[in-house]
Amino acid sequence: AGNGGARERGEAGGPGPPPVPERVLFPPTFSVSEIKNKQRRHFMFVRWKQQQRREKLAAKKKRRKEREALGDKAPPKPVPKTIENQRVYDETTVDPNDEEVAFDEATDEFAPYFNRQTVPKILITTSDRPRGRTVRFCEQLATVIPNAHVYYRRGLALKRIIPQCVARDFTDLIVINEDRKIPNGLVLSHLPDGPTAHFRMSSVRLRKEIKRKGKEPTEHVPEVILNNFTTRLGHSIGRMLASLFPHDPQFIGRQVATFHNQRDYIFFRFHRYIFKSEKKVGIQELGPRFTLKLRSLQKGTFDSKFGEYEWIHKRRQMDTNRRKFHL
Amino acid sequence: SPQVVWDTLGNRQFCSYKITTKTQNFCRNEYNLTGLCNRSSCPLANSQYATIREEKGRCYLYMKTIERAPFPRRLWERVLLSKNYEKALEEIDENLIYWPRFIRHKCKQRFTKITQYLIRIRKLTLKRQRKIVPLRRKIERRENRREEKALIAAQLDNAIEKELLERLKQDTYGDIYNFPIHAFDKALQQQEADSESESDAEGEEEDKEEEDKREFVEADDSDLSDFEDMDKLEASSEEEQEEEAEVEKKASHSKWKGKTPLKGPARRKRPYIEIEYEKETELATKTKAA
Numbered sequence: 078a079g080n081g082g083a084r085e086r087g088e089a090g091g092p093g094p095p096p097v098p099e100r101v102l103f104p105p106t107f108s109v110s111e112i113k114n115k116q117r118r119h120f121m122f123v124r125w126k127q128q129q130r131r132e133k134l135a136a137k138k139k140r141r142k143e144r145e146a147l148g149d150k151a152p153p154k155p156v157p158k159t160i161e162n163q164r165v166y167d168e169t170t171v172d173p174n175d176e177e178v179a180f181d182e183a184t185d186e187f188a189p190y191f192n193r194q195t196v197p198k199i200l201i202t203t204s205d206r207p208r209g210r211t212v213r214f215c216e217q218l219a220t221v222i223p224n225a226h227v228y229y230r231r232g233l234a235l236k237r238i239i240p241q242c243v244a245r246d247f248t249d250l251i252v253i254n255e256d257r258k259i260p261n262g263l264v265l266s267h268l269p270d271g272p273t274a275h276f277r278m279s280s281v282r283l284r285k286e287i288k289r290k291g292k293e294p295t296e297h298v299p300e301v302i303l304n305n306f307t308t309r310l311g312h313s314i315g316r317m318l319a320s321l322f323p324h325d326p327q328f329i330g331r332q333v334a335t336f337h338n339q340r341d342y343i344f345f346r347f348h349r350y351i352f353k354s355e356k357k358v359g360i361q362e363l364g365p366r367f368t369l370k371l372r373s374l375q376k377g378t379f380d381s382k383f384g385e386y387e388w389i390h391k392r393r394q395m396d397t398n399r400r401k402f403h404l
Numbered sequence: 405s406p407q408v409v410w411d412t413l414g415n416r417q418f419c420s421y422k423i424t425t426k427t428q429n430f431c432r433n434e435y436n437l438t439g440l441c442n443r444s445s446c447p448l449a450n451s452q453y454a455t456i457r458e459e460k461g462r463c464y465l466y467m468k469t470i471e472r473a474p475f476p477r478r479l480w481e482r483v484l485l486s487k488n489y490e491k492a493l494e495e496i497d498e499n500l501i502y503w504p505r506f507i508r509h510k511c512k513q514r515f516t517k518i519t520q521y522l523i524r525i526r527k528l529t530l531k532r533q534r535k536i537v538p539l540r541r542k543i544e545r546r547e548n549r550r551e552e553k554a555l556i557a558a559q560l561d562n563a564i565e566k567e568l569l570e571r572l573k574q575d576t577y578g579d580i581y582n583f584p585i586h587a588f589d590k591a592l593q594q595q596e597a598d599s600e601s602e603s604d605a606e607g608e609e610e611d612k613e614e615e616d617k618r619e620f621v622e623a624d625d626s627d628l629s630d631f632e633d634m635d636k637l638e639a640s641s642e643e644e645q646e647e648e649a650e651v652e653k654k655a656s657h658s659k660w661k662g663k664t665p666l667k668g669p670a671r672r673k674r675p676y677i678e679i680e681y682e683k684e685t686e687l688a689t690k691t692k693a694a
Binding site for chain 2: 159160161205234277279280300302304328329333335337339340341342344346348350352355356358360368370392396
């Protein structure tokens with residue numbers, strides 16, 4: 078303590094802080110937080126920080142030298158930790174060979190779609206009184222998804238729309254919710270009695286806002302890419318999204334719609350691709366883009382009061398851990 | 405007296421219920437009949453006064469008389485009006501009999517207005533109610549931040565390109581894209597899957613062997629014979645058709661030309677296998693010549 082005391086008294090009085098000596102000796106019981114004077118404390122802390130940094134740099138150099146010295150026999154570089162690496166293992170992760178999952182999927186509500194018995198027909202609508210941006214987004218979405226129709230809401234109740242849709246053979250209903258002139262929510266309902274998913278939609282970019290030079294999407298049926306839907310819940314959401322698009326893509330159109338799940342955010346992109354060689358492909362973004370975050374999944378069609386929820390995002394329980402994801 | 409009250413509060417000095425705007429003065433007093441600040445509608449400046457007020461969907465007639473002026477607790481007398489509109493009007497009339505015309509008329513008008521908005525409330529509650537959910541700023545900010553980070557971590561373009569190339573490899577596109585090298589890749593994969601690894605390695609070595617040989621002996625006519633030998637050898641080890649093998653070989657030549665510099669360990673192996681092969685081919689040529 079004496080050593081440290083002498084040092085701090087000597088330096089704080091000078092015109093400016095003197096250069097940092099190579100190895101600063103701190104007595105073992107001394108800690109920077111014990112100095113009551115803020116200026117001196119700050120000074121000592123800065124000095125301590127510099128020392129730490131120097132030590133770290135020296136350690137790095139040493140490690141690199143060792144690695145070079147070993148050459149080929151050096152141990153492999155340690156993989157840096159990422160959130161994806163450290164992800165808490167989810168027990169509902171789907172194993173590709175799982176029979177139970179396969180059986181479930183063969184008998185759930187999307188089975189007729191995947192067995193090619195039904196052709197998807199989508200109805201896109203908005204909440205009451207949509208503003209210009211939402212309307213344009215709906216139109217663009219309708220061009221991206223084949224066999225989609227946009228209808229104005231005009232204050233109709235969803236509960237009454239749904240039986241009408243079912244009567245007219247629609248397979249899916251998309252409702253885009255709007256707030257303050259921008260779309261911010263998406264309700265996707267599989268119609269003949271299917272699950273309803275409610276998403277929070279963010280960073281919506283219309284076609285003119287995307288920096289690209291592509292033309293408009295054509296009428297060809299695009300391919301679908303679903304990335305990273307690993308858990309059971311993710312699997313069912315993935316199937317739901319895939320069932321929006323007709324099953325047989327037209328490869329002549331060279332268009333692909335991607336739903337990429339990363340850390341529970343689903344990014345939607347629409348591209349046109351071209352194979353320049355067998356190892357290189359070029360993609361050009363056309364069409365709108367948006368990101369979705371799942372808020373709830375209901376078993377039946379849309380019913381806010383009496384619906385049976387399969388999954389709801391509970392903020393207090395699910396948002397606490399940064400390494401735990403559900404999709 | 406009411407006149408004095410009006411002179412002080414209403415006209416000149418401060419009244420806490422009074423709201424002045426550019427065109428009009430309003431009265432905030434809850435017992436006010438019309439809502440304006442007038443000599444005839446001020447509940448403080450009139451000793452005989454009546455109002456209609458509604459509570460929980462039922463309308464009441466409130467009356468104030470001079471006799472009860474010194475008893476503030478009992479000042480306002482309350483009468484429940486019937487739910488039936490016409491009956492209620494009659495009740496107002498019979499309660500306010502002998503009262504000034506102005507107050508009676510205004511009471512009935514106010515009552516009409518109140519019933520109308522109660523009807524509207526009842527109709528609206530039957531329709532869809534929009535639930536207003538407040539956004540929490542901290543949570544919104546957190547989610548936006550996480551979304552940005554997820555976007556960076558996703559590397560979407562790379563992921564999409566990788567997926568498309570995978571699909572190309574898996575041959576989901578069928579015959580649309582004709583990359584000859586790619587076709588070789590496919591065939592090579594099949595070959596590797598079918599046969600043993602040794603014969604594979606031999607096959608590869610063979611190809612390289614042949615190619616080297618061809619490089620040295622360019623104008624030689626024995627190329628064709630070599631090819632035929634190659635076919636026989638390959639046919640003996642695998643079950644593929646000759647065409648495929650030829651295609652594969654040709655592609656392999658073009659492929660291995662580019663790749664030979666990379667094959668370090670294979671190169672080292674070659675010398676001792678080469679010897680074997682030279683013998684075999686020599687035998688073949690010998691037999692042919694014979």
